[in-house]
Amino acid sequence: MPSLSDNVLTVAQFPCLSDNYGFLIHCESTGQTAAIDTPEASAYKNELKRRGWKLTHIFNTHHHLDHTGGNLELKSDGVLVYGPSSEKIPGMDVGLKGGDEIEFGGTKAHIIDVGGHTLGHLSYHFPKENIAFVGDSLFALGCGKMFEGSPSQFWESLKRLRELPDDTTIYCAHEYTSSNAKFALAIEPGNSALVSRAEEIKATRERGEPTVPSNLGVEKQTNPFLRCDMSAEIRQNIGVKISDSDADVFGRIRKAKDKFRG
Ligand SMILES: [Zn+2]
Numbered sequence: 254m255p256s257l258s259d260n261v262l263t264v265a266q267f268p269c270l271s272d273n274y275g276f277l278i279h280c281e282s283t284g285q286t287a288a289i290d291t292p293e294a295s296a297y298k299n300e301l302k303r304r305g306w307k308l309t310h311i312f313n314t315h316h317h318l319d320h321t322g323g324n325l326e327l328k329s330d331g332v333l334v335y336g337p338s339s340e341k342i343p344g345m346d347v348g349l350k351g352g353d354e355i356e357f358g359g360t361k362a363h364i365i366d367v368g369g370h371t372l373g374h375l376s377y378h379f380p381k382e383n384i385a386f387v388g389d390s391l392f393a394l395g396c397g398k399m400f401e402g403s404p405s406q407f408w409e410s411l412k413r414l415r416e417l418p419d420d421t422t423i424y425c426a427h428e429y430t431s432s433n434a435k436f437a438l439a440i441e442p443g444n445s446a447l448v449s450r451a452e453e454i455k456a457t458r459e460r461g462e463p464t465v466p467s468n469l470g471v472e473k474q475t476n477p478f479l480r481c482d483m484s485a486e487i488r489q490n491i492g493v494k495i496s497d498s499d500a501d502v503f504g505r506i507r508k509a510k511d512k513f514r515g
Pocket residue numbers: 315317320370389
């Protein structure tokens with residue numbers, strides 16, 4: 254019998270909709286299973302059935318329909334829905350904010366405020382397991398579009414994620430990495446770690462494999478949105494002014510990405 258102190262969470266990752274990933278996390282000792290967002294109820298039901306798991310929790314990162322659209326269909330008896338308290342989440346039982354801590358599967362998740370893509374966006378970080386589910390805040394080699402927040406809010410959010418240990422495994426919600434790589438290379442072509450990562454990504458996608466999850470240490474070396482304050486090359490290519498704060502630089506990079514047609 255495994256004891257809770259040896260607790261290990263199993264993460265199941267599967268494609269949903271056109272380019273979302275669905276995630277289920279399961280604890281063998283307690284039998285608890287959580288959905289991280291619910292892009293598509295049918296894909297979750299199939300995966301639960303295939304693995305013989307019973308859903309007990311839904312952890313929503315933000316209110317967008319491709320993250321909450323399956324909530325009500327998956328919320329049968331005994332399923333608790335958690336999400337940002339400041340956002341409208343279908344079927345929500347427990348509202349969360351940054352700094353909260355929740356128990357799941359014999360372990361704990363720290364809730365990190367990663368607002369910017371939406372105002373209340375949350376990330377679920379499991380420190381003991383070294384994994385973080387970041388939704389549409391940080392992407393592999395990119396970050397979410399700034400639909401609701403400001404550059405300073407989003408930049409503070411990304412800095413909170415950047416403070417996590419380098420060996421943290423980052424689960425983001427979309428397979429956008431190839432197009433993110435083109436933009437990253439356009440503004441920091443002299444970053445050799447980025448050049449080799451972009452080659453790896455190309456090969457991974459050609460094999461039809463996902464580029465998610467990624468490693469936070471690698472993101473710090475290659476993701477332009479985490480490098481606003483550390484890459485002279487990006488700052489030069491993006492046309493930074495002397496009066497710009499780091500958050501202004503982030504805002505400029507975000508704007509340049511929105512316009513980029515690689
Ligand atoms: Zn979103």
